[in-house]
Amino acid sequence: MAELNTYKYFYEYEGVFSYKYLLDINEKFENELASLVDHKIFRLFFFCVNEMIQNVGFYSDDKRLIEDSKESGYGSIKVILTEENLEIITLNPVSEEQKNKIAEKINKLNSLNADELKELHKEKLRSDQETDSKGGGIGFIEIIRKTKNPITISFEKINGLLNLNMKVVINLGVQNG
């Protein structure tokens, strides 16, 4: 990761990942980040960041009441633009049970080649939605397919809570290749 003073753009947030936050932050990124990168890169970023924000909102093990008895997940996000990459990093509490499921799922997806990911994508489109999935089970597949990079995950204890750290890297040259 580059030093702070070499970042071309830096954004950080910790709080509730509500739908209102998603709408607000999309507007902020459109205003502040879209002009700093190629249009295709921004569209790719928009897809990835939306999937990752909704992921924290749905699956963070730390749920907060927001309004009308609705709950959203609590976590944090960083967006970092360097000369080479655009990185999205999320952090949110997970249970031990979630840890094993997520690690197994991401490691499996990271091991697949482009054709295998395409086949799995088609299979998921036509399967009944996974019982514990609100996104149709294809968000991570599409992130790996579109960025052409693996999703990096690690787990760490923070204040006694197990946290999932997830990083997606978009190479700024990826759409030009």
Next chain:
Amino acid sequence: MDNLIIPKAKSTLGVNFNASNGECLLEGSSFPENTSDFFKPITDWLVKYMLEVTGKVTLNLKFDYLNSSSIKFISDITDRLQAYHNAGAEVELKWYYDENDEDILEMGQELKEDLNFPFNLIMK
């Protein structure tokens, strides 16, 4: 049967389904708070049209952005059209894309691979 009209919003598609001629339009971006709640009336309308009106369906899709759960619902709709076509009905799909939008083009190309009714990829 009534037409189905839902105005386009920042995070939800505009919907204009015409029951008298089967011309159906979905356009815009889709990342709703609850994707299944948004798509349910659309799927319900289509099913009712296929059962009651039994006329031709021309589905016009003009997407700017779809999140992953919306992609799944669009796939479900095209699968229903395939089944309708298999039953002998006339179905046509027009998938519009911007010249610079490879994502939307590729999404249409991949959906088309598994469907055998008329499916036209059209540059806007």
